[in-house]
Amino acid sequence: MTGTLEHLADPGPTPDPPPDPAQDPAQVPRPSPVRVPVVELSGVVKEYAGCVRALDGVDLTVGAGELVGIVGPSGSGKSTLLHIVGTLDRPTAGTVAIAGHDIAALTDRRLSALRARHIGFVFQAFHLAQGVSAVDNVAEGLLYSGMPRARRRRLAVEALARVGLADRAGHRPHELSGGQKQRVAIARAVVGGPDLLLADEPTGALDTASGETVMELLHALHQEGATIAVITHDTEIARRLPRQVRIRDGRVVADSAPSEPGKGVS
Ligand SMILES: Nc1ncnc2c1ncn2[C@@H]1O[C@H](COP(=O)(O)OP(=O)(O)O)[C@@H](O)[C@H]1O
Numbered sequence: 195m196t197g198t199l200e201h202l203a204d205p206g207p208t209p210d211p212p213p214d215p216a217q218d219p220a221q222v223p224r225p226s227p228v229r230v231p232v233v234e235l236s237g238v239v240k241e242y243a244g245c246v247r248a249l250d251g252v253d254l255t256v257g258a259g260e261l262v263g264i265v266g267p268s269g270s271g272k273s274t275l276l277h278i279v280g281t282l283d284r285p286t287a288g289t290v291a292i293a294g295h296d297i298a299a300l301t302d303r304r305l306s307a308l309r310a311r312h313i314g315f316v317f318q319a320f321h322l323a324q325g326v327s328a329v330d331n332v333a334e335g336l337l338y339s340g341m342p343r344a345r346r347r348r349l350a351v352e353a354l355a356r357v358g359l360a361d362r363a364g365h366r367p368h369e370l371s372g373g374q375k376q377r378v379a380i381a382r383a384v385v386g387g388p389d390l391l392l393a394d395e396p397t398g399a400l401d402t403a404s405g406e407t408v409m410e411l412l413h414a415l416h417q418e419g420a421t422i423a424v425i426t427h428d429t430e431i432a433r434r435l436p437r438q439v440r441i442r443d444g445r446v447v448a449d450s451a452p453s454e455p456g457k458g459v460s
C-alpha cells in the first residue's frame with residue numbers, strides 16, 4: 195500500500211464502487227439523535243408591577259452539557275432570568291422551552307412536575323431545612339419522584355458521597371460550614387439527575403476557599419455531563435467558565451460562543 199500523499203498524486207486504477215449501503219443494514223448511517231436544547235428562550239420580556247422591565251427581549255439557547263455563566267452587575271436581571279429559565283415564573287412576553295417543553299402550554303401543576311423532574315436549583319443562601327440531617331435534606335430532592343423512602347435515602351447518601359460529604363450525612367445544617375451547606379444543596383439539586391442545574395450566586399455567601407470548592411464541584415459535575423447555568427457577578431469565577439453570557443439592563447449584551455459539552459478553559 196502506498197502512502198497517502200503518493201496515493202493522492204496518482205489516483206491509480208478506478209477503485210471498485212463502494213458497497214451499496216442499502217444492501218447491508220449495518221452500513222446504513224443512522225440519523226444522529228436530534229439534540230433538543232435544554233433551554234430555549236426567544237424574545238423573553240419580564241415586567242414587574244411598577245413598570246420595571248427586568249428582562250427586555252432575551253434570546254438564549256443552552257445545549258445539553260454546557261456550563262454557562264450568567265454575568266452582569268447587580269440589578270441587571272440575572273435572578274429574574276434564572277427564575278424564568280427555572281420555570282418559577284412565566285414571562286410577560288416571548289417563549290420559553292425547557293427540555294423541548296413549551297412552558298406556555300403547561301398548567302401550573304404540570305409545570306411544577308416538569309420543574310421537579312428536569313431542574314435542580316442552588317441558591318446563594320442554601321435554603322436547607324433547619325433541624326433536618328444532610329441526608330434527609332438531599333433526599334428531599336427526590337420527594338416528587340414517587341420512590342420509596344429507603345431508595346431516596348440510599349440515593350441521597352450516594353449524592354452526598356459525590357460532593358465529598360459522606361462523613362457528614364447525619365449532620366444538621368447548623369453543624370456544617372457554609373461551604374458544606376452549599377455542597378449539601380448541590381447534592382439535593384442533582385440527586386434526581388436533572389437535565390439542568392441552575393445556581394444563583396452559589397458562592398455569594400462563602401469565603402474564597404469554600405467558594406473555590408463549590409466551583410470545582412460544579413466544574414466536576416459539568417465534566418460528568420451535567421448542564422449547568424451559574425449566575426455570578428464575580429468576574430474571576432466567570433472567567434473560568436467555558437461560556438459567558440453577559441446581561442445588562444435586562445438584555446444579553448455579550449455571549450461567548452456556545453461551548454462544546456464537557457470542555458472547560460484554563
Ligand atoms: N419581584 C419584583 N418586583 C418588582 N421588581 C423586581 C422584582 N424582582 C426584581 N425586580 C427588579 O428587576 C430588576 C432585575 O432584578 P434581578 O433580576 O433581581 O437582578 P440581579 O439578579 O441581576 O441583581 C431590578 O431592577 C429589580 O429591582
Ligand SMILES: [Mg+2]
Nearest residue numbers: 272273274394
Ligand atoms: Mg440576583
